[in-house]
Structures are given as C-alpha cells and as structure tokens.
Amino acid sequence: MAPALSLRSRAAARAGGWAAEASRRLGGGEGLVIGGRVSLALDPSLLAGLSRDRAVALVSGTNGKTTTTRLLASALMELGPVAHNSGGANLPSGLVPALAGSPAGSPAALEVDEGWLGAVADAVSPGCVVLLNLSRDQLDRVSEVRNVASRWRSVVERLGHAVVVANADDPMVVWASRDAAHVRWVAGGQSWREDAAGCPSCSGRIDYDSEGWRCGTGCGLERPAPAAWVSGSQLVVPGKGNHSIELALPGRFNLANAAMAAVAAAEMGVPLERATAAMSQVTGVDGRYEVTAAGGISARLLLAKNPAGWAELFDVLTEDVAPAVFAINARVADGRDPSWLWDVPFERLAGRLVVASGERWRDLAVRLRYAGVDHVCAPDPLASLELAAEHYGTGTGAAVQVDRCADPGVRRDFRSASDREGEGRAERAVADDRGRRIVDVVANYTAFQRYRAALRPLRDAPRLADQAPVSLK
Amino acid sequence: MSRESAVRIVVVHPELLGTYGDSGNGRVLATRLRWRRIPSELIMAPADRPLPQSGDIYCLGGGEDGPQVSSAAALNVDGSLVKAVDRGAAVLAVCAGFQIIGKSFPGPDGREVPGVGLVDAVTRRGRGPRAVGEVVSRPVPGLRLVPLSGYENHAGVTRLGPEASPLGMVHRGVGNGGGDGTEGAWQDKVLCTYLHGPVLARNAALADHLLSSVVGPLGLLDDAEMEELRRERIRNGISGPATGRAWARHVWRRPSEVMTRF
The missing domain is CATH 3.40.1190.10 (Mur-like, catalytic domain)
Structure with missing residues (x-):
C-alpha cells in the first residue's frame, strides 16, 4: 500500500479487501465491487488517495x-x-480495487x-x-x-x-x-x-x-x-x-x-x-470474441448493447449459411426498455436464420418477424446453440422446419421478392482451427454474462466438449 | 374500401423524434399492409424539408427536449400536419410527439412551447420523479380493444381538455400523470400515447385499428407471436415489482377513486 495514504484510507482499503474475500467465499462472484463500496463508505477520499502520484x-x-x-x-x-479495471466494473466502487491491488505509482488505465x-x-x-x-x-x-x-x-x-x-x-x-x-x-x-x-x-x-x-x-x-x-x-x-x-x-x-x-x-x-x-497480442476482452466448442459447433461470443453496437457487429458476423444466435435481456444493466431493437437494422439479415434467445426473446422474435428474418426461439443458452447446430447449413428459413416459436406460422413466407434476394447467397462454411463450424452469438450485457457462464464448464473441459453428443440438454 | 394509390405512412421527423425506437410504429403499419397485399409506402420525413402532404397516417415518436422543440417549430411553420388531418389523415403520436400535437408543452428551460393543437391536451412539467416503467392500460370502451402494453419514460404531465377522450386508463404505470388515471388521448382519427415498445409492435390490434381508420375493414393476420409478447408483458406488468413511484403516490392519495375504476 502506498505510504502516502492516510491511516483511514489504509484501513478502508483493508476492510474492502475483507468484504471482497467474504463475498467470494459466499459465492458472490469476485467481490470487487462490494469491496470497493465498503472501502468508499469508510473513506470517500480513497479514490483520490489511491491515484495520487500515478499517471x-x-x-x-x-x-x-x-x-x-x-x-x-x-x-x-x-x-x-498497470492498474486496470476489468470485467466492466466502471463505477468508483470498481476502480478502488483496481488501484488498491496494483503497486503504488504504477500507471492506471481505467474504464469509467x-x-x-x-x-x-x-x-x-x-x-x-x-x-x-x-x-x-x-x-x-x-x-x-x-x-x-x-x-x-x-x-x-x-x-x-x-x-x-x-x-x-x-x-x-x-x-x-x-x-x-x-x-x-x-x-x-x-x-x-x-x-x-x-x-x-x-x-x-x-x-x-x-x-x-x-x-x-x-x-x-x-x-x-x-x-x-x-x-x-x-x-x-x-x-x-x-x-x-x-x-x-x-x-x-x-x-x-x-x-x-x-x-x-x-x-x-x-x-x-x-x-x-x-x-496485437490482445485476443479476448472479458469473454468477448471467445470461441467455445459446444456440441457439434463452436460458439463465438460477441457483445452488443445498443443500436450503434449492433449495427457495427453485423459487419463481423460470419458471412455464410451459419445461423446466428441473438440473445436479449432487459434487466437494469441492459436498460429495462428493449424498444431500441427497432433501431437495429435487422432487415439486413434477411436470408439468414436467427435463433432468438435471452429473457426477452419474444420482443426479438416480433422484431425479426417484422424485419422478414426467419427465426426459431430458445430462451436457454445451451438449447439455443443446440438449435443453431441443428439448423446449421439449412440456409434460409424457407427450408427450415420451425416448431419452437410462439408462432408456428413463422414459416409462412410473408417476404417480398426483394426481401428474398439474400437466398441465392453462396454457401461458405467458416470453421475454427479444429474444423468445427462457428456460430456467432450476439448478446447484450446480462445475456452475454449468462452465455459466458453457461459455456464456462465446456471451456474448462475442452476434451469433454469435443466428445459431447450434439444434444446439450 | 378500394384505393387507387399506395397507403402512405409518414414517419414525422425521425431524426428528432426517433430516440425511443418509435419509428418502428411506421414500419409495423407498412409491413402489416404488405402482409395483406395492400400497396403501402413508408416515408421518412426529416424536419428540414416540407412535410409530405399526401400521407394517410402520420407517426410521431419520442425524443429529447431540444429536438422536440425543433420538431414542433417545423410543424407549426406551414400547418401541414393540421391540413392533412383536416383532409382525413390519421395520426399516431407517442410521448414527445403526443406533447407536440397537444396545445402546449414545456421546453428544456421549462417555458411553455406552443404545440400543433391537434389534440385538446396541455402538458406541464411534473413535480414528481420521471415516470419510467412498464404500463398496462385498458383502452376506453369506444375503441373496443384488448388491454395495451408498453413502456413509458417521460417527465411531462398531460391534462386532457373536454374535446379529447383518454386512449385508456392505466392499470399499472403512470400514464398522463394528472392524477386521473388516464393514459394517452383519442380524438377522432388521432391517437396519442406515452407507450413505447414500440406500441404498435406490442399491440397489433391498435395497429389494425389505425389502419382500418384509413383503409376500411381488414382481414386477420397470424399474430400469435405478437399476442404472445403482449400477454407476457401484461402478465409481467401486473405481477412484476412496482416501478411507478408517482403512480403509487397517486394511488395513496385517492385510493378509492382509482381502485374502483378497474
């Protein structure tokens, strides 16, 4: 701890560390944010003290x-x-442990x-x-x-x-x-x-x-x-x-x-x-772009939280016959109102099959319906990947048998001729280094965390995942 | 009703009134016509050009305070929206758009800004916290519609004059916020609401009500997915945790009056 810190600051930082440790032991995640909150409650000037003499x-x-x-x-x-907050903990309570956990005087790169x-x-x-x-x-x-x-x-x-x-x-x-x-x-x-x-x-x-x-x-x-x-x-x-x-x-x-x-x-x-x-050595950022083998496919996790982010991500989706999995939640951290789905140009995806997932899959399904994008629905992460694997290579929704959405009539082709232009797209499979087919999963904030957690056991046991049968239920 | 030309749906000033996804309402209307093989045209009408005169349905959405004033000023320059309604066009106005087509609303500095005056409604700045959260509203009987679901996010309090009927009564949420439990406004072919979602994406019946007011009776579509969403939102809205503090206070003040209404 930096000698420049006051006794109070040092005690506050120590207490925050205990709180974080307690939270970890109780299974509350890494506990960094709760620790930071405890520290800041004991010494509101802690952030200033911890960043003194640092760039x-x-x-x-x-x-x-x-x-x-x-x-x-x-x-x-x-x-x-370098002091650096990871995991998106970008409020003062998340900055305190990042600074307290690094050598005094080291430079800091902080997301706010x-x-x-x-x-x-x-x-x-x-x-x-x-x-x-x-x-x-x-x-x-x-x-x-x-x-x-x-x-x-x-x-x-x-x-x-x-x-x-x-x-x-x-x-x-x-x-x-x-x-x-x-x-x-x-x-x-x-x-x-x-x-x-x-x-x-x-x-x-x-x-x-x-x-x-x-x-x-x-x-x-x-x-x-x-x-x-x-x-x-x-x-x-x-x-x-x-x-x-x-x-x-x-x-x-x-x-x-x-x-x-x-x-x-x-x-x-x-x-x-x-x-x-x-x-150039950075390969993943808190799970973004991470590829996990799941059954017969590999899931690549992408995070997009708002219309601007989604519009950018459409350009990096695998350009082929792979279905895409989209997962939407509307918790506090996501924004409680998913109306922004209507600002995302889903119409561009006509011709690709989408698996609608997340807690608000119904909102997404309605949006995709009006956008003329064929879709199937599975709220659960692993079930959604299983569906994607099942439908891999079937290309457009016209060939897809859909039976999981609220609306069995989704197969009915309402699209105009211009909407169907994408159907002639050449079939190109994108595979990972082990030859598994890659499916992109685009999720907003808490949905992304849910997928990451669901895929973690598969990442930790890659051999098992390789041998796993297609069914992941 | 047979029509000679495509039904023209005009999204008014999407660059100013597009903050809350409400331009989706225009897309819902145009798509529902297309699904019925009725020719339609969706027109995005920015504020720096004259508003198209030949629209059949005009859609206004929610926006930020500054752009809201710009939008009202542009509409008041030539009175084109009023002329279109006189000619028989329908209007769906949401949130800031609702406030704009009323008689007046508060600008960013709190001063009264003149509205378009299509609807007998006056909006003032509310004293309580911003009304944010899920809304369930029961449409007034004359509309013969199922309950509406949406998401509100506004600071204004709107009072209706004698010429406007409310669109519905809030079952959950704040709505117009004047203490009378009303939500939105309905005056002839002009429908106003505070509901985002967008409101027509969540409530297909309201979309068809608007459409049939300009093209006559319509056949049914397969709306199972839309119904599933509406029902799930209403279930969630009725049983979920209360978010409308202002509404709670309002119920506290006049419990009997509000509770007997439902």
Whole structure:
C-alpha cells in the first residue's frame, strides 16, 4: 500500500479487501465491487488517495470502453505493472480495487461509466482522458445523449492540464471536447448517426459528407482535422509515421478503438511502435470474441448493447449459411426498455436464420418477424446453440422446419421478392482451427454474462466438449 | 374500401423524434399492409424539408427536449400536419410527439412551447420523479380493444381538455400523470400515447385499428407471436415489482377513486 495514504484510507482499503474475500467465499462472484463500496463508505477520499502520484488515463464512451481500456493497458504494460479495471466494473466502487491491488505509482488505465466521468475525473486528476463516442443506451437509466454530452463538456472544462484524446467523427464528442486545453483528435469513426442528426451546439442539422461533417446552420461546429487515423491496417500519425496495427480482434470499430488507445499510450510515454505491437497480442476482452466448442459447433461470443453496437457487429458476423444466435435481456444493466431493437437494422439479415434467445426473446422474435428474418426461439443458452447446430447449413428459413416459436406460422413466407434476394447467397462454411463450424452469438450485457457462464464448464473441459453428443440438454 | 394509390405512412421527423425506437410504429403499419397485399409506402420525413402532404397516417415518436422543440417549430411553420388531418389523415403520436400535437408543452428551460393543437391536451412539467416503467392500460370502451402494453419514460404531465377522450386508463404505470388515471388521448382519427415498445409492435390490434381508420375493414393476420409478447408483458406488468413511484403516490392519495375504476 502506498505510504502516502492516510491511516483511514489504509484501513478502508483493508476492510474492502475483507468484504471482497467474504463475498467470494459466499459465492458472490469476485467481490470487487462490494469491496470497493465498503472501502468508499469508510473513506470517500480513497479514490483520490489511491491515484495520487500515478499517471492515470480514463476511458469513457457508450461503446468500446472495455476493449479500449484493455488495449491501452496492454500498451502501458510495456513500461511495467498497470492498474486496470476489468470485467466492466466502471463505477468508483470498481476502480478502488483496481488501484488498491496494483503497486503504488504504477500507471492506471481505467474504464469509467459515461455518467460518472465527472466525479471520477475530479477525484483522480487524470493525465489523459479518452472520449470514444456517445449514442443512445439504457435510456430508462442514463440520461438522454445530449445531457451526457453536456455533462462531459463541463468535465472537460475542469480538466486543466490533462490531454483529451477525442473522436473527431462523433459530433457529440467533439462538442464536449472542443474547449479542452489539450486535445488530440483521432478519426475514431462513428457510423451510427441517429443521435447526432441535430447539432448539440445550436440544434441545427448536422450535414455529413465523405469529407466529414459540419453543422448546416454555420454555428461553427465541424469535424476537426484529426491528428491520427486508421488507413487499412495502418495507424497514420502525421509527423510520427505510419504504424501497422495487426489486431487479433475483429471489426472496423476495434481498429478505431486501437487508434484511440495508441494515441493515449503515446501521451503516457509508450512509443507508438511498441504500443501497437503490444495491442496485437490482445485476443479476448472479458469473454468477448471467445470461441467455445459446444456440441457439434463452436460458439463465438460477441457483445452488443445498443443500436450503434449492433449495427457495427453485423459487419463481423460470419458471412455464410451459419445461423446466428441473438440473445436479449432487459434487466437494469441492459436498460429495462428493449424498444431500441427497432433501431437495429435487422432487415439486413434477411436470408439468414436467427435463433432468438435471452429473457426477452419474444420482443426479438416480433422484431425479426417484422424485419422478414426467419427465426426459431430458445430462451436457454445451451438449447439455443443446440438449435443453431441443428439448423446449421439449412440456409434460409424457407427450408427450415420451425416448431419452437410462439408462432408456428413463422414459416409462412410473408417476404417480398426483394426481401428474398439474400437466398441465392453462396454457401461458405467458416470453421475454427479444429474444423468445427462457428456460430456467432450476439448478446447484450446480462445475456452475454449468462452465455459466458453457461459455456464456462465446456471451456474448462475442452476434451469433454469435443466428445459431447450434439444434444446439450 | 378500394384505393387507387399506395397507403402512405409518414414517419414525422425521425431524426428528432426517433430516440425511443418509435419509428418502428411506421414500419409495423407498412409491413402489416404488405402482409395483406395492400400497396403501402413508408416515408421518412426529416424536419428540414416540407412535410409530405399526401400521407394517410402520420407517426410521431419520442425524443429529447431540444429536438422536440425543433420538431414542433417545423410543424407549426406551414400547418401541414393540421391540413392533412383536416383532409382525413390519421395520426399516431407517442410521448414527445403526443406533447407536440397537444396545445402546449414545456421546453428544456421549462417555458411553455406552443404545440400543433391537434389534440385538446396541455402538458406541464411534473413535480414528481420521471415516470419510467412498464404500463398496462385498458383502452376506453369506444375503441373496443384488448388491454395495451408498453413502456413509458417521460417527465411531462398531460391534462386532457373536454374535446379529447383518454386512449385508456392505466392499470399499472403512470400514464398522463394528472392524477386521473388516464393514459394517452383519442380524438377522432388521432391517437396519442406515452407507450413505447414500440406500441404498435406490442399491440397489433391498435395497429389494425389505425389502419382500418384509413383503409376500411381488414382481414386477420397470424399474430400469435405478437399476442404472445403482449400477454407476457401484461402478465409481467401486473405481477412484476412496482416501478411507478408517482403512480403509487397517486394511488395513496385517492385510493378509492382509482381502485374502483378497474
């Protein structure tokens, strides 16, 4: 423990450790959050004390927080031990154990909930703040997008000397960051534009073109010239050269996350070359992209929590005849209102069979029905994978015998000719390194955790899984 | 009723009033027509262009406070929505959209903003906590509809004038929030509600009610999946944990009046 900490802080951190240990023994998970809560209750200034004499980078945004923080931490590890919160524990109670569990003075890469950025930044005096993107998410719990952007704006004003690494492609982020004393604009991409049609500065209309975006009323808000961007698999930083990024993680959005992380790492003292090399070693992030053998198939877990995240993930789904499994929950951590399913362009998946799963499979089934996407339903994780294995290679729903949905009439073909265009798609099987067929599982937050837990026994006993019969019931 | 052209469904200002997934209502309407082989056209109508005049059904959704004011201002410039309704068009207005087509609503700074005035309703900022949670509402008898399910998320309190009937009475949730147990508004071919979900995705019968108000009687569709969702939500809404603190307070204040209504 750092000698700079007060007696009270040290006692608080110790008590938090006991609480975490007790929680672990009682089977309550890792217990880090409860430990952090106990510590903070005993000493509210603990977060400030634990981050004194450290270089701290904070990462916030609607999508990509956990992955970007993980990438940044891997780059900072080039310099030695790093304090870093994993598992998405991104409230102050989750930051305390991350800091308390690392050597005093080591740098920190911390993911922070977008609503908590101000409180955390005030406590830890970060040297670097990475602002990724803002879009609709959990509207029943988190405020509307413009409120969050406005709060970020006041946080940025209070930052003083800190460097803000901000996404030049997101008007909300640019508006929040443009008065920062030190800002590094990175072309981080934001293909989701539904929440930034109106200018956050003057309520005018934002015009997008191939060059970028600007407010149509001429209030002056426009895409700033980026200091770094991704071109192909190269990170381009004028003045500091091109650096190849060979990520093990899929998707355009992860290249953008890596670009943001690399620029932040450079601000924290890791040369770009070493940062990008270190990031290429990251293969999974808290279970995301993890592939698990389950019966006759391999399930690849993908996390998407909101329309912007889902739209990005459609581009990384295996492009073939594999069914996709989608799992939706609507617990507090997911947002209690799954109306956002109607903002996800499921129509793009016409021609692929979807297994609707999760606690809110009925909401998803209705959405898919109206989108013209054939589907079968299985609320349970293992049952849903079994169904996917059963239907693997049957291609479009027209050939699928459906008997598990509430609606036995789902087979009836309501689709127009244009909806059926996808049916002629060539059959290409994607297999993992052992020749098993890969099925993508896209789940939102708590549904993702449920799949991960359900698949854990299979991961821990890979031999058994290999020999398991197709039935997983 | 035979029609010469496609039924035109206009989603009004989706870039301003699309925060809560309500543009799905337009998609539900168009798809239900397509399933019945009735030609339909789904038109997304942004605020920076004149509102299409020839729509048959106009859909407005929920949005953030600032964009809500922009949307109302754009609609009030040419009065096109009022003209369309005079011509016989139907309207579905949800949440912020409901407030916009009433007589007035509060802007982000709390000041009164003039609405479109299609519905005899006035919205003020509520003093209690935001109304957030599942809603079960029993439609007024004149609509002859099964109970509605949806999800509300609003701070406004809407009071109806004598010309508007409520759409329904809340069985669970807050609804209009004025203490009278009403939810939404119904005035001729204009339907208003606070329910997201989107409301027409969860309540197929309400979608067909709107459609038949412009195309006449409709044949039945296989709505088993939609019914399964609606019933499950209503079961959950009635037995699940109470989330509507404002409603609870309201029941506490006038227990007999509210409870006898159901």
